[in-house]
Amino acid sequence: MSQLQIIRIPVLSDNYVWLAHEPTQSLTAVIDPAVSDAPLSESEKRGWTITHILNTHHHGDHVGGNQEIKARTGCTIVGPRADRNRIPGIDIEVGDGDTYDLGTATAEVFDVPGHTRGHIAYWFADSDALFCGDTLFILGCGRMFEGTADQMWTSLGKLRALPDSANIYCAHEYTQANARFALTVDPGNADLTTRVAEIDRMRAAGEPTVPGKLGVEKRTNPFLRADDAVIAATVGLAGESPVEVFAEVRHRKDMFRG
Numbered sequence: 001m002s003q004l005q006i007i008r009i010p011v012l013s014d015n016y017v018w019l020a021h022e023p024t025q026s027l028t029a030v031i032d033p034a035v036s037d038a039p040l041s042e043s044e045k046r047g048w049t050i051t052h053i054l055n056t057h058h059h060g061d062h063v064g065g066n067q068e069i070k071a072r073t074g075c076t077i078v079g080p081r082a083d084r085n086r087i088p089g090i091d092i093e094v095g096d097g098d099t100y101d102l103g104t105a106t107a108e109v110f111d112v113p114g115h116t117r118g119h120i121a122y123w124f125a126d127s128d129a130l131f132c133g134d135t136l137f138i139l140g141c142g143r144m145f146e147g148t149a150d151q152m153w154t155s156l157g158k159l160r161a162l163p164d165s166a167n168i169y170c171a172h173e174y175t176q177a178n179a180r181f182a183l184t185v186d187p188g189n190a191d192l193t194t195r196v197a198e199i200d201r202m203r204a205a206g207e208p209t210v211p212g213k214l215g216v217e218k219r220t221n222p223f224l225r226a227d228d229a230v231i232a233a234t235v236g237l238a239g240e241s242p243v244e245v246f247a248e249v250r251h252r253k254d255m256f257r258g
């Protein structure tokens with residue numbers, strides 16, 4: 001086993017591309033390269049060569065750099081089996097229950113459909129690192145473009161089952177807008193109120209809020225808390241199923257203009 005060195009690369013307006021370097025065999029994966037230039041130059045600067053691309057889903061702001069990086073480095077592209085036809089240059093298809101070895105660092109793969117039908121997440125347990133693309137965000141979750149509330153709630157449940165110490169390497173800095181919304185459906189949550197103040201301070205100082213810790217998300221992210229009776233009551237669905245509550249919270253977020 002070896003610990004990944006993980007580097008955040010902000011690109012476009014609010015995307016995070018991640019470099020994960022495996023030091024034992026000197027492998028470097030780029031997770032969801034929205035673009036090619038920034039991850040190529042960042043890895044070069046560190047004396048690393050990109051050997052792998054790990055894609056979570058097919059959206060352009062996650063695969064946009066695939067072909068150029070592959071042409072320049074000859075890297076191997078790993079992506080969701082369920083969406084293999086929409087991942088440019090895919091070499092290796094993975095899905096739920098598979099493991100993928102980045103050298104001595106092993107990722108468990110989860111199918112997490114909802115945002116897209118073929119979305120996957122990579123969990124590197126030895127590094128406490130979860131690469132979840134646009135499924136789980138800090139205080140939020142992805143929009144359901146290709147899936148149902150039932151699917152998305154099930155997908156988030158797989159991620160919620162991971163340890164509190166998991167670091168969430170999601171693909172966007174949406175935290176402050178998510179925080180504004182979270183307060184509307186969980187206003188009495190003291191952990192949330194405290195956290196929003198901290199997030200506002202960080203953003204005012206120009207600091208990233210990603211990665212975050214899963215343990216904190218479990219206490220404050222309303223999309224992981226649709227089975228909480230207080231949230232159900234707040235959205236007028238006391239006693240209804242978590243899926244109903246989740247669907248309502250997601251719908252309200254879609255309509256929310258903070």
Ligand code: ZN
Pocket residue numbers: 057059062115134
């Ligand atoms: Zn997306």
Ligand code: FE
Pocket residue numbers: 059061062134171172
């Ligand atoms: Fe995205």
